[in-house]
Amino acid sequence: MVKRLIQTVLLMLSVLVHGCSDHRLEPLTEGAIILAFGDSLTAGVGAAEPDSYPAVLARLSNRQVISAGVSGEVSARGLERLPETLRQAQPDLMILLHGGNDILRSHPAAVLEQNLNAMIELAKAAGVQVVLVGVPERKLFSDASPVYARLAEQHDLVFIESLLSDLLHQPGMKSDAVHLNPAGYRALAEGIHEVLQQEGAL
Numbered sequence: 001m002v003k004r005l006i007q008t009v010l011l012m013l014s015v016l017v018h019g020c021s022d023h024r025l026e027p028l029t030e031g032a033i034i035l036a037f038g039d040s041l042t043a044g045v046g047a048a049e050p051d052s053y054p055a056v057l058a059r060l061s062n063r064q065v066i067s068a069g070v071s072g073e074v075s076a077r078g079l080e081r082l083p084e085t086l087r088q089a090q091p092d093l094m095i096l097l098h099g100g101n102d103i104l105r106s107h108p109a110a111v112l113e114q115n116l117n118a119m120i121e122l123a124k125a126a127g128v129q130v131v132l133v134g135v136p137e138r139k140l141f142s143d144a145s146p147v148y149a150r151l152a153e154q155h156d157l158v159f160i161e162s163l164l165s166d167l168l169h170q171p172g173m174k175s176d177a178v179h180l181n182p183a184g185y186r187a188l189a190e191g192i193h194e195v196l197q198q199e200g201a202l
Contacts, residue, residue, distance in 0.1 A: 023199055023200025024156075024158050024199045024200065025093070025129055025131075025158060025196065025199040025200050025201040026092075026129060026200070026201070027200060027201060027202075028061075028063055028092055028093060028196075028201045028202060029092075030062065030063070031064075032063055032064070032092040032093070033063070033064050033065075033066060033089060033090060033091045033092055033093075034054075034057070034058075034061070034063055034064065034065045034066070034091060034092070034093050034094075034095065035065075035066050035068055035085070035086070035089045035091035035093070035094040035095070035128070036053070036054040036057070036065055036066065036067050036068060036069065036094075036095045036097070037068045037069070037078070037082065037085065037094055037095065037096055037097070037098065037119075038068070038069045038078075038095075038096065038097035038098045038133075039069055039070060039071060039072065039073045039078070039097075039098055039099075039100055039101055040069065040070075040071035040072065040073075040100070040101075040178075040179060041053070041069065041097055041100060041164070041179065041180065041188075042054060042067060042068065042069025042097055042098075043067065043069030043070060043071045044067070044069070044185060045071050045175075045179045046174075046175030046176060046179035046180055046181050046182075046184075046185075047175065047180070047181060047182040047185050048182070051182035051185055051186070052067060052069075052185055053180075053185040053186075053188045053189040053192070054066070054067035054069070054189075055067070056185060056186050056189035056190075057189040057192055057193055060189060060190065060193040061193055061196065061202055063202075066089045066091065068081075068085050068089070072101060073098075073101060074101045074102050074105065074107065075098055075099050075101075075102050075107075075111070075112050075115035075116060075119075076111070076115055078098050078115070078119065079115045079118050079119055079122075082119050082122055082123075083122060086122065086123065086126050086128065091128050092128065092129065093128065093129040093130070093131065093196075093201060094123045094128050094129070094130050094131070095131045095133060095192060096116070096119060096120065096123075096130055096131070096132050096133065097133040097135070097164070098116065098119070098135075099112050099115075099116060099135045099145070099147070099148075100135045100178065102115075103135060103136075103137060103138050103145060104138060104178065106138070109145065109146075109147055112145075112147055113147045113150065113151065116147065116148075116151055117151055117154070117155075120132070120151060120155050120157070124155070129201070130155070130157050130158075131157065131158045131159075131160065131192070131195065131196070131199075132148060132151060132152050132157045132158070132159050132160070133148075133160045133163065133164055133192070134148040134149070134159065134160065134161045134162065134163075134164060134165065135148065135164060136164065136165040136168060142165065143161075143162060143165050144161050144162065144164070144165055148161065149161065158195065158199050160191065160192060160195055163188065163191040163192070164188065167180060167184050167187055167188060168180075170184075173187060
């Protein structure tokens with residue numbers, strides 16, 4: 001009986017240790033700061049500020065989430081803005097959801113990839129963990145641009161590939177062709193929150 005109990009406890013500990021080792025993100029303490037960096041989808045166009053995904057994520061995670069979204073911004077401008085944003089925010093983790101305006105304006109994919117790569121490198125150099133959110137291509141019912149998967153693999157990032165694409169396929173989640181409504185932003189925040197939990201950040 002005792003031997004079986006010990007075996008059970010050891011098995012549970014083994015599973016626990018193994019599970020922890022699979023986590024790809026460092027835990028975020030209660031005082032940790034999450035930086036939501038992006039364009040209009042981060043700014044919450046199509047909803048009031050309390051319904052934006054960073055605001056919802058802050059409530060779900062019980063962490064400070066700084067919303068650094070600029071509507072209409074292309075990746076080149078985001079790259080220019082990021083160093084000062086990182087310096088001011090001093091985040092522990094950055095959620096990078098950027099590039100939609102490059103895609104909508106048919107900017108070269110290579111330029112988008114170069115700019116996003118530089119953003120990721122800036123964050124990593126500052127000791128900031130990065131979670132990358134894929135942005136769909138400019139096609140009906142499209143999936144995330146391949147740029148995002150390549151960068152996620154290159155930098156070994158936690159990658160939320162299809163969440164945004166799936167939401168933008170649902171008319172009830174959108175305020176217009178390219179932006180979410182309050183329900184959509186809540187679903188986006190809930191999806192990101194779930195990934196943060198699964199990967200050990202929360």
